[in-house]
């Protein structure tokens with residue numbers, strides 16, 4: 001199972017540690033193609049924006065499922081979800097707090113879950129992968 005994890009980079013790195021822990025949990029279910037998103041000391045290396053975009057689109061295309069943390073608003077995460085939807089990938093979004101964008105929680109083509117703690121999101125992820133068989 002190839003998993004595309006999507007989380008904010010230029011949108012803000014305040015949840016980077018949480019992404020790292022979510023990614024570690026996702027690894028119980030398959031290969032996470034975007035492990036760099038959980039890297040605490042992520043430095044934008046010398047890839048151009050075109051290279052970043054094209055690499056991520058290739059990973060998105062290769063993925064079997066998209067798991068997105070949509071707590072920190074990110075143009076890139078929203079874009080990846082939209083492109084993933086076009087590709088008919090199964091998509092599961094997770095967020096903390098009061099609300100997320102209506103364009104995410106209001107989309108009936110994929111599921112969006114609210115959570116509070118790391119343990120809770122891990123349990124929700126377990127439920128998602130168990131339901132996928």
Ligand SMILES: O=c1[nH]c(=O)n([C@H]2C[C@H](O)[C@@H](COP(=O)(O)O)O2)cc1CO
Nearest residue numbers: 006007008009010011052074075076077
């Ligand atoms: O350097 C990067 N590497 C990278 O893989 N991305 C992708 C993966 C993330 O799921 C998403 C984050 O978008 P943003 O940077 O707009 O928050 O875009 C985004 C950037 C920077 O925009």
